[in-house]
Amino acid sequence: MFAALSEKHEHKKVLPDLEGAENGVVMRFAPNPSGPLHIGHARAAALNDAYIKQYGGRYILRIEDTDPKRVDPEAYEMVVEDLKWLSLAITDTVTQSDRLHLYYALCTQLIERNGAYVCTCDNEQFKVLKNKKIACPCRDQSLETNLVLWDKMLTHGFKEGEASVRIKTDLNNPDPAMRDFPAFRILDAPAHPKVIAHVYPLMNFSVVADDHLLGVTHVIRGKDHIANTRRQRYIYDHFGWKVPVYRHYGRMGIEGVVLSTSQMRLGINDGTYTGWDDIRLGTLRALARRGISPDAVKNAMLAIGIGDTDISFSWDNLYSENKKIVDPVANRYFFVPDPVTARIEGAQPHTAHAMLHPSDASRGTRTLEFTGTVLIPKNEVLPEVTMLRLKDLFNVKISWDNGMPTFTYAGDSLADARAAKAHIVQWLPAQATVPCTILTQEGEMSGACEPAVRSELGKVIQFERVGFVKIDGVGDDGVVAYFTHK
RNA sequence: GCUGCUAUAGUGUAGUCCGGCCAAUCAUGCGAGCCUCUCACGCUCGCGACUGGGGUUCGAAUCCCCAUAGCAGCACCA
Structure with a gap:
C-alpha cells in the first residue's frame, strides 16, 4: 500500500x-x-x-x-x-587559493600571446578612457615591458592599486563592461587566511x-x-x-x-x-x-x-x-497548546492507546493513563462548546455555570461524539506531561506534550492538529521543538 | 544612460525551437465533499493564466514589430 x-x-x-x-x-x-x-x-x-x-x-x-x-x-x-x-x-x-601559481603561469602565457597587458593607470583615469573607447597608454606597451612589469607585480614592486593586469578585448564593444576588464590586482591587506599572496586573480580569470x-x-x-x-x-x-x-x-x-x-x-x-x-x-x-x-x-x-x-x-x-517525505515517517503525539486543567467528573480510570502513526499500525501505540484530571487546549473550551471528544479516550460534556465549566464523563462512543459534532481534541493526563515550547519564525507557542516525545530528539514528529515539528532539545525543564510546517 | 535577457493561473512549471492535435500540462495554493478517533495523509470535484497593441497567416501562447513591466551587468566582488 x-x-x-x-x-x-x-x-x-x-x-x-x-x-x-x-x-x-x-x-x-x-x-x-x-x-x-x-x-x-x-x-x-x-x-x-x-x-x-x-x-x-x-x-x-x-x-x-x-x-x-x-x-x-x-x-x-x-x-x-x-x-x-x-x-x-x-x-x-x-x-583556488592553493592554485595561485597556476594562474600566474597562465597569465605569463597570456601576456606572451598578446592577450593581456599590465596597466599602471590610475583607476579613475582608466575608467574615463574606457568610457570614451580610448586605449590607455599601457595597452600598447611592448611584450618585454609587460613581462617586466608583470614580474615586478609578482615581486612586490608595486603597492595596492598601482598596477593590474587587463585582458585585451574590443574597446569599441558597445557594452562598456566588456572593455579591457581586469584579470589580476594587487592587495596589500587583509592577509589571506590560507595563503601568503600579494597578487590575486579576479574571478573572470x-x-x-x-x-x-x-x-x-x-x-x-x-x-x-x-x-x-x-x-x-x-x-x-x-x-x-x-x-x-x-x-x-x-x-x-x-x-x-x-x-x-x-x-x-x-x-x-x-x-x-x-x-x-x-x-x-x-x-x-x-x-x-x-x-x-x-x-x-x-x-x-x-x-x-x-x-x-x-x-x-x-x-x-x-x-x-x-x-511528502516527512508525513510517512513522522510519529504522532499530542501537544496541548496553552493548556487548561480539567477534572473529569464521573470517569473511571482508563488507559488510552493512541497510534504512533495512523496508517502504520506496526509501529505500535503510545499509552496514556487517565486517572481523573487532564490538560486540554484552552481554545477548545469555549462557552458555546458543550461536548468534546478526547482523542482515543472518551467524550466529555461541558456544563457552564457563571462562566465556569464543569467537565463530566459522557461515554466512550465515538459515534455519539460525531453525532454531536464534537471536536476531537488532543489531551494529556495531568500527572504525565512535559512542558514543551514550539519555536516558530514568528514567535513561540508554549504548552505541554507527552513524555514519550523525549525519545524523539533530533527527529521530526507531528503534533496532531498542530503540525510537524523537529525536536531540538530535551532537558529537565522540558522539550524544545522547532515548527516545520502544518 | 548604455548593453543584454525575460514575460503562461496567487506561486512554480509544461507547451514556444519546427504555427493547427492547446477552449493550454503538472504540481502547489484556495474552496467543496468523501475517508478518518488530527485541522495530517489519501481520494473526488471545483477555482484560476497565454502582459497589452498591431502585423504575417486559412489558422498564433507559439513567428515579426511596437509598447509596457521585471531583471542582470556596466567593481582592482564572486
Missing part, C-alpha cells in the same frame, strides 16, 4: 537536455567561502547535481577564495558540511583558468553571470581553448528569511540571531534545524528548473515537498 502511494509522489521532474552532454559532463559548484550555504546556493548545487546524475561525470566543488576580504576561515568547513547535508555527488574539491584546467564541460549559474560569460569568452579566445556550454537561470526572489551574509553575520554578532542556524535565516543549516529534509530542498529546486525568468521562491512548494 505504501509502495503504491509513494509511486504517485514520483513526479520525476525532467530537466531540459544539455547540449553536448551525451558522453558525460564535468560540472562545478563554485561558492565563495564567506559564510554557510543558503537556499540560493542550493539551486545551483542541486541543478548541477541532477545533470551529473543524469549524464554521468564529475562534480567539482571549487572554493573561490581569491578575495581575502570576503573569506571567512570558518566557511570552508561550513560549505563542505552543508553540501554533505544535501548529499550531492561531489567527486573533486579544489580551492581564475574561473576560466580552472574551468579549462579541470575540464569543465557545462556551467550552470545565475544570470548575474551573463556579462561574465561574455567577458570570459575573450580569454578563451586568446588561449584558443574550447568554451564550455553555459546555462544561466533567472533570479530567484526569496522572502521571509534573511539571506545576506553580511546581515546575518551582523545579527549573530549583536545577538539578534542565535547563530547561523537561527530559523529566521535562509541558510541550509537553519532549514535543517527546522526539520526540512535535504531531499525536499533538492526536489523543490529541480521543480523550479533552469528557466531564465525571474521567479519568486515558494515556501508552500518546499513545504509540500517536505511533507
Whole structure:
C-alpha cells in the first residue's frame, strides 16, 4: 500500500537536455567561502547535481577564495558540511587559493600571446578612457615591458592599486563592461587566511583558468553571470581553448528569511540571531534545524528548473515537498497548546492507546493513563462548546455555570461524539506531561506534550492538529521543538 | 544612460525551437465533499493564466514589430 502511494509522489521532474552532454559532463559548484550555504546556493548545487546524475561525470566543488576580504576561515568547513547535508555527488574539491601559481603561469602565457597587458593607470583615469573607447597608454606597451612589469607585480614592486593586469578585448564593444576588464590586482591587506599572496586573480580569470584546467564541460549559474560569460569568452579566445556550454537561470526572489551574509553575520554578532542556524535565516543549516529534509530542498529546486525568468521562491512548494517525505515517517503525539486543567467528573480510570502513526499500525501505540484530571487546549473550551471528544479516550460534556465549566464523563462512543459534532481534541493526563515550547519564525507557542516525545530528539514528529515539528532539545525543564510546517 | 535577457493561473512549471492535435500540462495554493478517533495523509470535484497593441497567416501562447513591466551587468566582488 505504501509502495503504491509513494509511486504517485514520483513526479520525476525532467530537466531540459544539455547540449553536448551525451558522453558525460564535468560540472562545478563554485561558492565563495564567506559564510554557510543558503537556499540560493542550493539551486545551483542541486541543478548541477541532477545533470551529473543524469549524464554521468564529475562534480567539482571549487572554493573561490581569491578575495581575502570576503573569506571567512570558518566557511570552508561550513560549505563542505552543508553540501554533505544535501548529499550531492561531489567527486573533486579544489580551492583556488592553493592554485595561485597556476594562474600566474597562465597569465605569463597570456601576456606572451598578446592577450593581456599590465596597466599602471590610475583607476579613475582608466575608467574615463574606457568610457570614451580610448586605449590607455599601457595597452600598447611592448611584450618585454609587460613581462617586466608583470614580474615586478609578482615581486612586490608595486603597492595596492598601482598596477593590474587587463585582458585585451574590443574597446569599441558597445557594452562598456566588456572593455579591457581586469584579470589580476594587487592587495596589500587583509592577509589571506590560507595563503601568503600579494597578487590575486579576479574571478573572470581564475574561473576560466580552472574551468579549462579541470575540464569543465557545462556551467550552470545565475544570470548575474551573463556579462561574465561574455567577458570570459575573450580569454578563451586568446588561449584558443574550447568554451564550455553555459546555462544561466533567472533570479530567484526569496522572502521571509534573511539571506545576506553580511546581515546575518551582523545579527549573530549583536545577538539578534542565535547563530547561523537561527530559523529566521535562509541558510541550509537553519532549514535543517527546522526539520526540512535535504531531499525536499533538492526536489523543490529541480521543480523550479533552469528557466531564465525571474521567479519568486515558494515556501508552500518546499513545504509540500517536505511533507511528502516527512508525513510517512513522522510519529504522532499530542501537544496541548496553552493548556487548561480539567477534572473529569464521573470517569473511571482508563488507559488510552493512541497510534504512533495512523496508517502504520506496526509501529505500535503510545499509552496514556487517565486517572481523573487532564490538560486540554484552552481554545477548545469555549462557552458555546458543550461536548468534546478526547482523542482515543472518551467524550466529555461541558456544563457552564457563571462562566465556569464543569467537565463530566459522557461515554466512550465515538459515534455519539460525531453525532454531536464534537471536536476531537488532543489531551494529556495531568500527572504525565512535559512542558514543551514550539519555536516558530514568528514567535513561540508554549504548552505541554507527552513524555514519550523525549525519545524523539533530533527527529521530526507531528503534533496532531498542530503540525510537524523537529525536536531540538530535551532537558529537565522540558522539550524544545522547532515548527516545520502544518 | 548604455548593453543584454525575460514575460503562461496567487506561486512554480509544461507547451514556444519546427504555427493547427492547446477552449493550454503538472504540481502547489484556495474552496467543496468523501475517508478518518488530527485541522495530517489519501481520494473526488471545483477555482484560476497565454502582459497589452498591431502585423504575417486559412489558422498564433507559439513567428515579426511596437509598447509596457521585471531583471542582470556596466567593481582592482564572486
